[in-house]
Amino acid sequence: xxxxxVRVSQIDKRRPLNFYQLSLIPVYMxxxxxxxxxxSLGYTQKTFAACLGIPNTTADIERGKTKLSGKIVVELIKxxxxxxxxxxxxxxxxxxxNTVVSTIPKVVTIDAEGNDNMVLVNAKAAAGYPQNISDSxxxxxxxxxxxxxxxxxxxxxxxxQVEGDSMLPNLRPKEWVLAKSIESIDHISPNKIYVVVLYxxxxxxxxxxHSSGNYLSLISIxxxxxxxxxxxxxxxxxxxxxxxxxxxVEEPADNGLLRQLQASMEDLKKQLxxxxxxxxxxxx
Numbered sequence: 001x002x003x004x005x006v007r008v009s010q011i012d013k014r015r016p017l018n019f020y021q022l023s024l025i026p027v028y029m030x031x032x033x034x035x036x037x038x039x040s041l042g043y044t045q046k047t048f049a050a051c052l053g054i055p056n057t058t059a060d061i062e063r064g065k066t067k068l069s070g071k072i073v074v075e076l077i078k079x080x081x082x083x084x085x086x087x088x089x090x091x092x093x094x095x096x097x098n099t100v101v102s103t104i105p106k107v108v109t110i111d112a113e114g115n116d117n118m119v120l121v122n123a124k125a126a127a128g129y130p131q132n133i134s135d136s137x138x139x140x141x142x143x144x145x146x147x148x149x150x151x152x153x154x155x156x157x158x159x160x161q162v163e164g165d166s167m168l169p170n171l172r173p174k175e176w177v178l179a180k181s182i183e184s185i186d187h188i189s190p191n192k193i194y195v196v197v198l199y200x201x202x203x204x205x206x207x208x209x210h211s212s213g214n215y216l217s218l219i220s221i222x223x224x225x226x227x228x229x230x231x232x233x234x235x236x237x238x239x240x241x242x243x244x245x246x247x248x249v250e251e252p253a254d255n256g257l258l259r260q261l262q263a264s265m266e267d268l269k270k271q272l273x274x275x276x277x278x279x280x281x282x283x284x
Contacts, residue, residue, distance in 0.1 A: 166220035179239030
C-alpha cells in the first residue's frame, strides 16, 4: 500500500476549515484510498481527471509521481461529499452525511378550480421529461385529468407509461403506472416500485439504498437485468407506484387446468356421495 501522510500540524482540528484554506494545504494522502474512491464512483482515470480539473489523467497521482493539491480535495468535498479527514487518513468515515435530496415534483399542474390533476407522461414524452422537468409550459402538451377516488386524494399523482420488459411479470410494456410523489429518498422502501426521474432518463424500478446513504441501486424485477447503481444527486424526482392501468386483459393460461381440477373435485364428491348411500343401504 502506498501511504503518504498529511502534515497534520497545519490543520487546527478545533476549527473547521473552509474551502479556501483547504486549497492552500499541500495534501499527502493514501493513494489506495484515492484509487478506491475513483473506482467506487465509476470513473476512469481520464474521466475522473476531467471531473476534478486535472490535466490528462489521474495516472501520475495514482503512481505517486504527482501530489494531490488542495484544490482537488476541495472538488472531492464539493462534488462527492468526501470526508476530508478520511482523505487525510484521520477517519474511517468516507463520506460526509448527505443532506436530504429533495425529490418533490418540480411542477404541479392544476385544473380550473385550482385542484391538483394527474398528468400522463407517455413513453415518447418521457424522453423529454428530464430536460423539461421545470418548464411549466411543456406540461401543457400532456393530457391531464382528475381521478375522483379517495385513494388519489391529498397527494400529487402522475401517470407514466411503462417501456421495456425489465419489470416483468409485474408490469408489462405499454401499461401505465399511477404514482404518488415523495419528498426525499428517506421515504423510499425496498418493497415498493418507483418511477425514478434522473437527469437523462425516466425509469421504473425498485430502489435499494446503500449503507453510505449516498448511493442507491435501481433494481429490475426481471432478473435478466443487472442492478443499476446511481448516486442520490443524480435524482430529480421519485414517484411511488400505487396502481396500474392495463389494457387487453387476458384470461390466465392456467385457468383451463383450474377448471379441470374443479370438475375432477365435483366428480369425486359425487362418487363419494354415491358410495355413502350404498353403504347406508347395506347397513339397513
